[in-house]
Amino acid sequence: MLRFGPIAAAAARRAPPRPRENLTLPWPPSLSRQVRAAGGGGGGRVVPVLKTPKGTRDHPPVQAALRDRLLSAVVSCFKRHGAAAIDTPVLELRETLMGKYGEDTKLIYELQDQGGELLALRYDLTVPFARYLAMNKITNMKRYHVAKVYRRDNPATTRGRYREFYQCDFDIAGQFDSMIPDAECLKIVHEILSDLQLGDFVIKVNDRRILNGVFAVCGVPESKFISACSTVDKLDKVPWEEVRNEMVGEKGLSPEAADRIGEYVQLHGGLDLIEQLLQDPKLSQNKLAKEGLSDMKLLFEYLTLFGITGKISFDLSLARGLDYYTGVIFEAVLLQQENEHVEELVGVGSVAGGGRYDGLVGMFDPKGRKVPCVGVSIGIERIFSILEQRLKASGEKLRTTETQVLVATPHKQLLAARLKLISELWDAGIKAEMLYKKDPKLLKQLQYCEDTGIPLAAIVGEQELADGVVKLRDVSTREEVDIPRGKLIDEIRRRLEP
Amino acid sequence: MLRFGPIAAAAARRAPPRPRENLTLPWPPSLSRQVRAAGGGGGGRVVPVLKTPKGTRDHPPVQAALRDRLLSAVVSCFKRHGAAAIDTPVLELRETLMGKYGEDTKLIYELQDQGGELLALRYDLTVPFARYLAMNKITNMKRYHVAKVYRRDNPATTRGRYREFYQCDFDIAGQFDSMIPDAECLKIVHEILSDLQLGDFVIKVNDRRILNGVFAVCGVPESKFISACSTVDKLDKVPWEEVRNEMVGEKGLSPEAADRIGEYVQLHGGLDLIEQLLQDPKLSQNKLAKEGLSDMKLLFEYLTLFGITGKISFDLSLARGLDYYTGVIFEAVLLQQENEHVEELVGVGSVAGGGRYDGLVGMFDPKGRKVPCVGVSIGIERIFSILEQRLKASGEKLRTTETQVLVATPHKQLLAARLKLISELWDAGIKAEMLYKKDPKLLKQLQYCEDTGIPLAAIVGEQELADGVVKLRDVSTREEVDIPRGKLIDEIRRRLEP
Numbered sequence: 001m002l003r004f005g006p007i008a009a010a011a012a013r014r015a016p017p018r019p020r021e022n023l024t025l026p027w028p029p030s031l032s033r034q035v036r037a038a039g040g041g042g043g044g045r046v047v048p049v050l051k052t053p054k055g056t057r058d059h060p061p062v063q064a065a066l067r068d069r070l071l072s073a074v075v076s077c078f079k080r081h082g083a084a085a086i087d088t089p090v091l092e093l094r095e096t097l098m099g100k101y102g103e104d105t106k107l108i109y110e111l112q113d114q115g116g117e118l119l120a121l122r123y124d125l126t127v128p129f130a131r132y133l134a135m136n137k138i139t140n141m142k143r144y145h146v147a148k149v150y151r152r153d154n155p156a157t158t159r160g161r162y163r164e165f166y167q168c169d170f171d172i173a174g175q176f177d178s179m180i181p182d183a184e185c186l187k188i189v190h191e192i193l194s195d196l197q198l199g200d201f202v203i204k205v206n207d208r209r210i211l212n213g214v215f216a217v218c219g220v221p222e223s224k225f226i227s228a229c230s231t232v233d234k235l236d237k238v239p240w241e242e243v244r245n246e247m248v249g250e251k252g253l254s255p256e257a258a259d260r261i262g263e264y265v266q267l268h269g270g271l272d273l274i275e276q277l278l279q280d281p282k283l284s285q286n287k288l289a290k291e292g293l294s295d296m297k298l299l300f301e302y303l304t305l306f307g308i309t310g311k312i313s314f315d316l317s318l319a320r321g322l323d324y325y326t327g328v329i330f331e332a333v334l335l336q337q338e339n340e341h342v343e344e345l346v347g348v349g350s351v352a353g354g355g356r357y358d359g360l361v362g363m364f365d366p367k368g369r370k371v372p373c374v375g376v377s378i379g380i381e382r383i384f385s386i387l388e389q390r391l392k393a394s395g396e397k398l399r400t401t402e403t404q405v406l407v408a409t410p411h412k413q414l415l416a417a418r419l420k421l422i423s424e425l426w427d428a429g430i431k432a433e434m435l436y437k438k439d440p441k442l443l444k445q446l447q448y449c450e451d452t453g454i455p456l457a458a459i460v461g462e463q464e465l466a467d468g469v470v471k472l473r474d475v476s477t478r479e480e481v482d483i484p485r486g487k488l489i490d491e492i493r494r495r496l497e498p
Numbered sequence: 499m500l501r502f503g504p505i506a507a508a509a510a511r512r513a514p515p516r517p518r519e520n521l522t523l524p525w526p527p528s529l530s531r532q533v534r535a536a537g538g539g540g541g542g543r544v545v546p547v548l549k550t551p552k553g554t555r556d557h558p559p560v561q562a563a564l565r566d567r568l569l570s571a572v573v574s575c576f577k578r579h580g581a582a583a584i585d586t587p588v589l590e591l592r593e594t595l596m597g598k599y600g601e602d603t604k605l606i607y608e609l610q611d612q613g614g615e616l617l618a619l620r621y622d623l624t625v626p627f628a629r630y631l632a633m634n635k636i637t638n639m640k641r642y643h644v645a646k647v648y649r650r651d652n653p654a655t656t657r658g659r660y661r662e663f664y665q666c667d668f669d670i671a672g673q674f675d676s677m678i679p680d681a682e683c684l685k686i687v688h689e690i691l692s693d694l695q696l697g698d699f700v701i702k703v704n705d706r707r708i709l710n711g712v713f714a715v716c717g718v719p720e721s722k723f724i725s726a727c728s729t730v731d732k733l734d735k736v737p738w739e740e741v742r743n744e745m746v747g748e749k750g751l752s753p754e755a756a757d758r759i760g761e762y763v764q765l766h767g768g769l770d771l772i773e774q775l776l777q778d779p780k781l782s783q784n785k786l787a788k789e790g791l792s793d794m795k796l797l798f799e800y801l802t803l804f805g806i807t808g809k810i811s812f813d814l815s816l817a818r819g820l821d822y823y824t825g826v827i828f829e830a831v832l833l834q835q836e837n838e839h840v841e842e843l844v845g846v847g848s849v850a851g852g853g854r855y856d857g858l859v860g861m862f863d864p865k866g867r868k869v870p871c872v873g874v875s876i877g878i879e880r881i882f883s884i885l886e887q888r889l890k891a892s893g894e895k896l897r898t899t900e901t902q903v904l905v906a907t908p909h910k911q912l913l914a915a916r917l918k919l920i921s922e923l924w925d926a927g928i929k930a931e932m933l934y935k936k937d938p939k940l941l942k943q944l945q946y947c948e949d950t951g952i953p954l955a956a957i958v959g960e961q962e963l964a965d966g967v968v969k970l971r972d973v974s975t976r977e978e979v980d981i982p983r984g985k986l987i988d989e990i991r992r993r994l995e996p
Contacts (some may be wrong), residue, residue: 027851034957044515044544048591048593048594048596048631048862049591049593050587050629050630050633050862051587051633052587052590052591053587053589053590053591053617054614054615054617056587056589057587058584058585058586058587058630058634059583059584059585059586060584060634061582061583061584061641063582063585064582064583064585065582067585068583069682075914079899079900079929080924080927080928080929080930081924081929081930081931082899082901082930082931083928084556084559084562084898084899085557085562085563085566086556086557086559086562086844087556087557087561087562087565088550088556088557089550089551089554089555089556089662090588090646090648090662091550091551091554091607091648091662092545092551093547093549093550093551095546095547096546096547098546109589109609109612109617110609110610110612110613111607111608111610111619112607112608112609112610113610114607114608114650116552116650117551119551119607121609131546132880133555134548135548135549135556135597136558141561148588150588150589152612152614164588165589166588171544172934174934176906176934176935177934177935177936178933180913180935180936181668183917184934187921187924191925231982244512246849275690277665280781301914305917305918305921306917306921307921332518364548368538400582400583401577401580401581401582402577403580409814416799416803419681419800420801420803423685423803423804423805424576426685426689427689429578430578431577431578431579432578432579433579433580436670436674436675436676436678436679437671437675437678438675438678466511468920471558
C-alpha cells in the first residue's frame, strides 16, 4: 500500500516544514570525500569513507534478531488470515512508478541510464502489486509482501524514519460483498498491535466518499476536494483554527464553507455518529456520502462481531494523503507508551494504515479494467524503534544465535575429539559451536557459553574418551553429568525440550 | 562472498563469449515504449509497458513458497553452525564498491546523481560485510546474510541467471588456528547439498598459494599470475589443448611454461596427491606452495574427522575468478540430475563456492589492519531452478497458504455467524479463512478447500447454532462430526497435530 511508512508521504505532509536537502546541488567529486590514511600499515593509501548511505543503516546481530522476531509476528498474522506471499523486484521500470505518487514522485530513486531500460527503486509495495495483478490478469488474490522500499525523503532516524525501510503489506484484491475484506484488514491491525503489546491504541476509520460528500455539501468545488483533503488531514497535529486559516487563506475556500466543514470534520464517534450523519439533512442528500455512511454502518456491524469496536473510532478528520483511495481509509495510532521516558525518546505516532483503492490496477490495464483492492500496511520501522528502545531500557540481552551446545575440551591435544563430536551433533540437527582454536582453555570455552547464552556444554577429555562418555554441563546450574556417547543426542534433545 | 552467483563473475568468465547488450546505446525515450491502449474502457489512454525489468522476475505464490522452503533449509544450516544474522543496505556508497571487483565493476548498477551522495546497488554481500567489519572495528564474527544482489550482466533466466538474485552467505572473520573455520565452511556446503537432496555432487578444493606456487616454479612472471589463473579456470569447460593455446597465444607464456603448468593443473585427488606434491622436487622448494600444501593436508585431516572426504576433490585446476582470494578456494558442482531430462532443461553447474580472503577488510581500514576471513556462498538461484523443474515434473501441488480451517455456512443469512466464529478461531491462533460473500454456496466453499488444500471446514448452520455445536468436516475424508462450540478450538488443534 502507498499508505504510509517511516518516510511516508502522509507523514511528510503532516509534519511541520523541514529544511529539505538541496536536491540539485551536485555533490563534490568522490575523491574529495575520501580520507587519506595516515600512518599505520596503510601509509598514504586512500581509504573510502566508512559509512552507509544517508538515511540507511546496518542491522547488527541484535537488531537483526529483534527485527526477525517482529517480522515473524506480523507475517504469522498475515498467514493466519490465509494470505499467500509474493515477491516483486526492488527495481521497476521508471514508467511503472510514474504518475502514481503525485508530488512525491520526486522522492523516487532513479537508476543511472547505463543503457537498456530506465529503472527506479520501488517506492512502496502497492504499485508493484497493482502492476503484478494487471500484468498477470489476476482479478482475485489475497497476498502479503514484506520487503524494503526506497524514498529520497529527509530521514529522521531517531524516530524510525529511513530512506530504506521495510513495508509489511496485506492486501485483498477482488470483487466481493461490501465491507467484508475491509473489516478483515482492521481485524488484522487490531491483532498485530495487540500481539505486540505496544500499549493502548486507536484505529481511526473514515471513508473518502464521506469526506468528498462533506466537501460537496459544504460548497467546495470538486476541483478543490484533494487539496481540502490534505488540509483536513492536519487536524491531528494542529487545532481547528489553524486548519480553518489554511483553508480560507491558502486554499481559497470561503469562510462559510470552511466553517461548515469544521462542523463535520471535528466529529468522531461510533455507530451513534454514523446514525446521526445518516439523518443529517444535508449529508443524507449526497449520494456519495450516503453510500459511504451505509458502508461505514455495515463495517461497524462486522467489527462488532469481531469484538473490536472498543479500539475503533469513526473520525471525520482522517483523510490520508494519497489520491488513489476510493473508499474506506484507516490509520492506527498508539495512544501512549508504557512509560513516558520512552515516548519522549521515540515519539512515534501512526503505526499502521491503509484503505480501499479500487482504481489503481485499472491504471495498468490496457482496457482500464478495474480490480477493487483493499489493504493494510504495518509501520514496522516505527514499531521497531519502540521495541528497540524498550529492549535497551529493560537491559534484557537478546540472543543473536540459537546455538544449543558448545563442544569443549578440558585440556590440550583434543581438537580431533572436538571435531568428531561436533560433526555428530550437526549431523543430528543439533545447533553446535566450538572455538576455532586448537587448544582453548576450558574457562574460555565456558565463558563463551555465558557470553552468548549457550545452555549446554558437551565436554570430552582423555578420561571421557576412555570411558566412552561425554560430560554434559548445564551452563546456568554448572551441573555436570557423564552421558554414554551413544545416548548423548537423545539426552541433549530431552534437555532442550521446551 | 564475491565468489559466485547466477550471474557471477566466475560463470561469466567461464562461459563462451555471449553477445553483450549494447551498454552505451541510449534507450529510446520512455514514451516511445508505451502502448497506446486500443478500445475498451481505456480508449486512448497511455498504459505503461507491463513487465519487470530485464533479468528480473516476480515470484508468484508457488515460487515464493518454494523459495521460502529453500531459504529456510539454508538458513537453518547456518544457524546450526552458530552464525548470527546481519543486514546491510541494498544501497552502498559508490566508492565502497569501487576497486573491489576488477573488470566486473562495469556490471554495478549505479544510481542517478539526484543530489547528495553517489550511490550504487550492492554487487554481492562480501564487500558490504567487509565494510561493516571495518566500520565497526569488529575483528571476530560468524555471520550469515541472505539477501538480494544486483549485477548488470547478461541474464540467462532459463538457467537461473538473473540481474537481481539472492545470495546466501556464511562467513567467519577472525584470527584463528589454521583451517578450522575453513573446514567448517566445507562441512556447511556438504550439509546443505545433502539436505536438499540435489543428487550427487563433488566439492573441488584448491589453494591460491598452491596455484601461485605452481606458476612460480613453472617460470611464469608474477605479473601474469592473475591472468594465468583465469585461463586455468577454464579447464572445467574446455580441454587442456585449448587452455594451453590461450596461455601461449593470448597470455604470452612460453610453450615450456604452459606445458609445465599443464602437468600440475590436470591433477586431482585426495591426501595422496597432497603428499605427492609435498615431495615434488620443484614445488616443495616454493614457500607459498609448501604453506598451501601443508594447510591442505591439515584441511583434509579435519574433513576426514567430519567424515566428508568422499565428496571432496583436491583439484589443481580450480582457480576461481576473484582477485582477493588469498588461501583455500572451493566450489561445489552437481554431478548429475536425478533424471537426464531435467538436467538438460536446467543445465546448472556450480551450486556453491567460496574461499579465504584475508586482505579485503584491510582495504577498508584506515591503517590497513587485516581481519582474516573465510566464507561460503550458496548458489540459491541455480538450486531454485532445479527444485522448480523438479516440482513441475512431479506434478505435486505446493500449498501457497497455511490455512487450517475454512469457516463455512450451509445456507443464507449466516454471515454474522461466520464472522463471529472465524474471529474466535483467529483469536485462538488458528489459521482460518472464509469466502468474502454474504451468502456463498456450500459447494463453492468446500471446493475452495479442495483447491487450496485447506484440511478442515467448520460449518455453522441454523441447526448447529441452535444446538451450540459446529460441524467439523475433514475435507479429504468428507467425514463430519458435531463438536460442542466450547470444545471446537481444542478439537481443531488435536486434529492438526503432526
